[in-house]
Amino acid sequence: MLRLSTKGQYGVRAMFEIAKGYPEPVTIKEISEKQNVSMAYLEQILNKLRKSDLIISKKGPGGGYVLNKNPQEISIAAILNELEGPVAITSCLDPSEGCVRVDNCVTHLLWKVLGEQISAFLNTITLKNLLTGDLLEVPAGQSVRATKSKA
Amino acid sequence: MLRLSTKGQYGVRAMFEIAKGYPEPVTIKEISEKQNVSMAYLEQILNKLRKSDLIISKKGPGGGYVLNKNPQEISIAAILNELEGPVAITSCLDPSEGCVRVDNCVTHLLWKVLGEQISAFLNTITLKNLLTGDLLEVPAGQSVRATKSKA
DNA sequence: AAATACTTGACAAAATTAGTAGGTTTTTAT
DNA sequence: ATAAAAACCTACTAATTTTGTCAAGTATTT
Numbered sequence: 001m002l003r004l005s006t007k008g009q010y011g012v013r014a015m016f017e018i019a020k021g022y023p024e025p026v027t028i029k030e031i032s033e034k035q036n037v038s039m040a041y042l043e044q045i046l047n048k049l050r051k052s053d054l055i056i057s058k059k060g061p062g063g064g065y066v067l068n069k070n071p072q073e074i075s076i077a078a079i080l081n082e083l084e085g086p087v088a089i090t091s092c093l094d095p096s097e098g099c100v101r102v103d104n105c106v107t108h109l110l111w112k113v114l115g116e117q118i119s120a121f122l123n124t125i126t127l128k129n130l131l132t133g134d135l136l137e138v139p140a141g142q143s144v145r146a147t148k149s150k151a
Numbered sequence: 152m153l154r155l156s157t158k159g160q161y162g163v164r165a166m167f168e169i170a171k172g173y174p175e176p177v178t179i180k181e182i183s184e185k186q187n188v189s190m191a192y193l194e195q196i197l198n199k200l201r202k203s204d205l206i207i208s209k210k211g212p213g214g215g216y217v218l219n220k221n222p223q224e225i226s227i228a229a230i231l232n233e234l235e236g237p238v239a240i241t242s243c244l245d246p247s248e249g250c251v252r253v254d255n256c257v258t259h260l261l262w263k264v265l266g267e268q269i270s271a272f273l274n275t276i277t278l279k280n281l282l283t284g285d286l287l288e289v290p291a292g293q294s295v296r297a298t299k300s301k302a
Numbered sequence: 303a304a305a306t307a308c309t310t311g312a313c314a315a316a317a318t319t320a321g322t323a324g325g326t327t328t329t330t331a332t
Numbered sequence: 333a334t335a336a337a338a339a340c341c342t343a344c345t346a347a348t349t350t351t352g353t354c355a356a357g358t359a360t361t362t
């Protein structure tokens with residue numbers, strides 16, 4: 001459950017390749033070869049990311065894609081938001097849809113909090129973290145909800 | 152992104168209704184009316200939950216479904232696991248599939264950690280929490296990754 | 303025996319995902 | 333100027349998953 005689509009997965013991997021080359025342009029062909037994703041499919045993905053100003057494109061020989069910010073300023077959340085929309089565990093919680101039941105829905109708050117936790121997590125991880133691999137430093141035992149405080 | 156299917160959503164809501172009636176049996180018809188889901192669809196869902204021993208069914212007049220444990224012993228994670236399988240952000244991370252790339256996949260660890268965080272969260276929430284509504288007590292500002300410790 | 307409720311399996315419409323195909327435009331180097 | 337390298341754009345389609353419905357049974361209690 002809670003699968004990410006290939007667009008999101010490939011998108012992050014593509015951004016990783018572009019981050020590796022930063023600040024030099026990286027071509028679709030290179031990304032395609034290194035990440036083993038078809039050029040045509042990558043085009044669609046990078047197109048979206050370009051329109052949201054996460055990357056800049058340069059045409060012609062020597063061209064390619066370049067990050068529009070430093071790797072540490074681009075979060076995984078930002079990438080996925082562009083490619084898959086905001087985290088929305090239920091359609092209810094998608095800002096573009098809206099909830100009919102709302103008040104009498106016991107699970108509404110549950111999914112809302114879960115979504116917020118996921119977003120918070122993805123916001124703290126940047127391309128820099130992927131480059132240096134320091135994701136490993138997340139304490140294994142740390143729970144999202146280790147303690148419960150009174151409201 | 153990261154949508155839960157209706158099966159998972161309805162499943163949790165159905166379990167909530169059964170928990171509300173606990174320890175008296177609750178019929179499919181009641182659940183259907185209160186949660187506004189078709190009886191036929193609910194049957195499929197409850198069938199799965201019964202096979203995994205989360206609930207017990209009683210036939211005949213006065214029958215219905217009953218929780219097989221106390222509400223505080225049934226986590227949301229347990230319900231969703233039965234209906235949608237384990238949390239697996241990528242197919243790579245689904246134990247029933249497996250990853251070809253693994254070692255050279257920079258994002259593998261990222262999705263693994265995210266999945267673990269989600270599972271940890273869902274494991275801490277029980278039907279009891281849904282009944283009493285004390286989900287509200289989760290501190291709003293608490294981040295999954297507030298501090299970074301050295302490995 | 304009648305009422306009530308659960309069981310099973312097949313089927314199908316709708317939506318989403320995943321990817322292909324083919325042509326256009328811009329830039330650079332010769 | 334011209335050719336090559338690269339990104340850009342639009343449409344289409346095949347496959348898969350989701351979201352259910354339907355119908356004919358089976359089991360239990362009163």
